[in-house]
Amino acid sequence: QVQLQESGPGLVKPSQTLSLTCTVSGGSITTSYYYWTWIRQPPGKGLEWMGAIAYNVITYYNPSLMSRTSISRDTSKHQFTLQRSSVTPEDPAVYYCTRRKYSNYDYWSQGTQVTVSK
Secondary structure: OOEEEEEOOOEEOOOOOEEEEEEEEOOOOOOOOEEEEEEEEOOOOOOEEEEEEEOOOOEEEOOOOHHHEEEEEEHHHOEEEEEEOOOOOOOOEEEEEEEEEOOEEEEEOOOEEEEEOO
């Protein structure tokens, strides 16, 4: 059974960097052909795909978010990380990490509510 566990602060100050880590258990982040993905849901809005890091370490980003978004991984810790720099009032959301293969998102984290406030 694959499990994704998020960790990271739920409160970030404006202009600071949001950093969330997703720890994967029960599966390897290097297994073909999985894409380890970050998705967020702002208040009152739908899901927004932010980006992904593939099994072969290639990264993909939402063009509208990529200027301040970075996704990386640490295979020794079975983790992949989202960094969102210079957060603004548009960044509060519930952030999820998830696994995708082909068109199927099969495992999700519990979600982290992120607030941006002084």
